[in-house]
Amino acid sequence: MTEPNIAIQLRGLSKRFGRQEVLRDVHLDIPAGASVALTGANGAGKTTLLRCMASVLRPTAGEVRWFGRSAWRNPDARRLIGTVAHQSGLYPHLTLRENLVFAARMCDVPKPLRRADELLSSLGLQASADRTPAEVSQGMRQRVALARGLIHDPAILFLDEPFSGLDVAGTQWLCGLLDELHALERTVCFAVHDPDMVRRLADTVLELRSGRVEHHDVAALKPDAQAREDANLSLAGASGFNGLRCAGCGRAA
């Protein structure tokens, strides 16, 4: 039985594209409230792992659970997650407001119009609310895409390279947002290139190398990193060298 405060649980997750094995036998427990960064070179499999965790991509083998609930073929459980992909996911012919209202309606958010307006004003996009995505800047589109992922206040958020295409102000804003989410005990899992962002935001780092999740470090920069480490940051046992080992904390549970 899964402990209730394990937000994301992966067991034996493998993904193969034809002959290429992108993920091999990944075992992972991510506790609620964790801030997990996925790092690795281009083509290492970060996006694939993220998409499998968000149940957008079906793994070749293995299973994914969110708070103990199976992620696959379980539309209700999708209320627990929000995804922000590489592409904005905004319909090009609907206005920003309409895009958010649609997302709110699909996620069963009560009073979708009000919620969309709330989000737009907190993003400072009230003035552009009636424009289509093509008519606003890339940074604004990215903010709206984030709002779309957060519109139903999910417990887990998956972000794929959220900092790409953001200017300094946008980056600062996003860091602030992620800090807020962390303070509210939301689980955030994001794929990034930039090691500075990793140090700044993450308390757990997973590195993917050539498609294998080889090792993970506990980033030691956050003051309470040790406390978090002693908390329920458990890693399930891995099979052989393909699995995940806790090199930093010396535990291979």
Add this chain to the structure above:
Amino acid sequence: MDYGARGAVGRHDKERYVTAKLWWMMHKDLASEWRARRVWPAMLLLGIVVALMFAVQMGLSPEQKQETVGSLLWLAIFFAGMLAMDRSFVAEREEGCWEGLLSYPVSPTAVYFAKLAVNAIALAAIQCVLIPLFVALSDVPLLERPWAMLAVAVLGNVGIAAIGTLLSGLAAGIRHGANLSVLLVLPLVIPVVLGAAEATRLGMEETLDAAWWRWCQLLGAFAVVFTTAGAVLFDFVVED
């Protein structure tokens, strides 16, 4: 940034408001199309061009025209409809909207029904244009029994939309798949095209006999079988 209380969404176990979601997905597609005006004009144009081409060929006697007009009409409807169905899926895949749609708490079956409904509406639009056009061009009494024509139009519509939606969705995920989808659907949709053509022809006869009714039953069976098959199989089509 305030993004609402933790309990903004109730932690329900059943998928609620599926009908509402269906409605909003349809609304989204129709609103997008109304603003973009990309698919429907091409679709209607194709239907009209095909109809005109057929009309040019028809230097036939009235009896012969009555024999052939049903097939020509339904072929035109089919090709125009396939264009619409293909392009609607392809359009959704740009900007990552398709993945976004699938990441919502809505089952793929609901997405299928929404797409099916929108495609059926598109087909109905084609029918509303082409049937009067054929009546005008070839001077056959297609609308002699309007309710019979309506029944056949609805049943044929749903059948084509059901199988077309499923297979366009399948082909949209394949590289260069848009070229494949008509090829995949055409042999399988022959019962509908044939059945609807025959029923249209029989609907113009002096009396409606059992044959007409039998063809309608076939069309109905096709519509039911493929709507069900689509609802079940669409889950497998959208897996990646």
Add this chain to the structure above:
Amino acid sequence: MHSRLWCIPVAALVAAAILAVCLVAPTEETMGDAQRIVYIHVAMAWLALVGFLIVGAAGAMYLRGRNLLWDHWAQAAAELGWLCASLTLATGSLWAHAAWNTWWTWDPRLLTSFILWAAYSGYLLVRGSLDDPHRRARLGAVLAIVGVFDVPLVIMATRWFRGMHPTSPGMDPTMRLVLWLSVFSFTGLFVLLLAIRRRQLRQEGLLADLERQTPLEDRYAKERTCLPS
């Protein structure tokens, strides 16, 4: 290995059938010797239909358990079935020419055969444009299941449509016997080829798995150590 044993009786059976078709079956009055095509044509038509059902069933089984072994059956059956469907059209066309002096007519059974052939072709085209084995298996299975549900509707539609195909030719008992022999022996050949082809596909799959597990560098390293010093 066992397929080698089966080769002999199947070959004997097919040879017997062909001999029976040529020598034992009586010559038909109206068409003469050309009528003998029907023995092959009926067998091919039957096998094309059976093959399609196998593809559909194997596809459904794949979707249930996601085991690629079922997909091997589906692919093998699709390839052989396509061949049978093509031969059905070819022999049917020859027969039509002999009987009605036309290479093609739009009548129920020919139309159904054509649709079956087109469905097979579509299935193989879809498979051909996908590289990932699981994706290929999954989308192929969906297409095959749709096709299988479609076939009865196609048969009904074409049957009710006017046509010239003889429904059941009143056959001489000897002719009927030869027909059964032909169908039986070609079914045996089909099953044998199906088993062989499926085994080929399975071995290809295993080889691919093996290649994947041994990293490229290690394979070359092993080769180097084998060289004489």
